[in-house]
Amino acid sequence: MLSIIQAAGWPVWFLILASVMAVALIIERAMSLRRKRVLPDTLLEQTIQQHRARQTTAESVQKLEAGSPLGRVFASGLRQAAAGRDAMREAMEQTGRAVAHELERYLGALGTIAAITPLLGLFGTVVGMIEIFGASAPSGTNPQALAHGISVALYNTALGLVVAIPALIAYRTYRAKVDGLLVDMEQQAARLVDALEPRRAPAPVAAGAAAPRR
Numbered sequence: 001m002l003s004i005i006q007a008a009g010w011p012v013w014f015l016i017l018a019s020v021m022a023v024a025l026i027i028e029r030a031m032s033l034r035r036k037r038v039l040p041d042t043l044l045e046q047t048i049q050q051h052r053a054r055q056t057t058a059e060s061v062q063k064l065e066a067g068s069p070l071g072r073v074f075a076s077g078l079r080q081a082a083a084g085r086d087a088m089r090e091a092m093e094q095t096g097r098a099v100a101h102e103l104e105r106y107l108g109a110l111g112t113i114a115a116i117t118p119l120l121g122l123f124g125t126v127v128g129m130i131e132i133f134g135a136s137a138p139s140g141t142n143p144q145a146l147a148h149g150i151s152v153a154l155y156n157t158a159l160g161l162v163v164a165i166p167a168l169i170a171y172r173t174y175r176a177k178v179d180g181l182l183v184d185m186e187q188q189a190a191r192l193v194d195a196l197e198p199r200r201a202p203a204p205v206a207a208g209a210a211a212p213r214r
Contacts, residue, residue, distance in 0.1 A: 008155035009131075009148070011124035015159045018117050022167045025110045029174050033103065038181050039070050044188050047074050048195045051081070069099045073189050077196075085193050092189045099185070103178045107171060114167035121160015128153025 005012055031037075047064065050056055056078060065075035076095040080087040131149030 004155065007148070007151040008159065009124065009127060009152035011120070011127050011152065011156050012159060014120045015117060015124070015156065015163055018113050018120065019163045022110065022113045022163060022170075025106050025113070026167075026170045029106060029110070029170070033174060033177055033181070035181070038068060038103065039184055039188070040068050043068065043070055043074070044192060047078070047192060051078065051196055069103065070185055070188065072099055073185060074192060077189065077192060081196055088193050088196070092193075096182070096185060096189065100178075100182050103181060107174055107178070110167055110174070111171045114164050114171050117164040117167065118160045121157045124156020124160070125153045128156065
């Protein structure tokens with residue numbers, strides 16, 4: 001590994017730093033975007049049952065809020081349950097926007113790494129080409145300098161792609177996963193509103209009521 005770094009020259013350190021950041025971000029997002037952490041499977045049913053059993057207290061709402069991102073959305077709605085369905089929807093929408101921002105955390109940085117690492121590899125290639133031209137002189141060509149310049153150019157190009165491709169794949173994967181989680185979260189929030197505040201059916205027309213005139 002050390003020999004590769006020496007052959008790639010000083011531009012490779014930018015790529016090494018980018019690769020370390022990319023790996024750290026990929027692991028962090030993989031842990032943070034686990035479905036059971038964001039959307040616990042039975043949380044909706046438990047919340048509905050607890051509310052119908054009149055066991056919803058300030059302490060239980062705080063515990064629900066601290067448990068998961070979906071719990072934060074549910075907790076904001078429960079605090080406005082007495083104000084009606086419109087107030088519940090508005091509160092959960094506001095909390096949902098904050099939760100969406102947290103779920104998308106670091107994805108921009110990961111996408112930036114995927115975009116700039118090929119450019120960093122190209123930068124190393126240019127540095128290597130400069131060394132190649134510098135190896136040529138009227139008195140002759142320095143074979144050692146020429147070989148080093150070629151290795152710098154090729155290694156940086158390859159390493160730039162090696163870092164960029166996994167970072168781009170992870171970025172696209174996590175972006176799609178966040179979108180899916182947000183859609184499921186929105187659907188479960190709507191089900192909670194319907195369960196706690198069901199829509200009232202229109203009042204039936206009284207028997208013998210006069211038909212409207214045409």
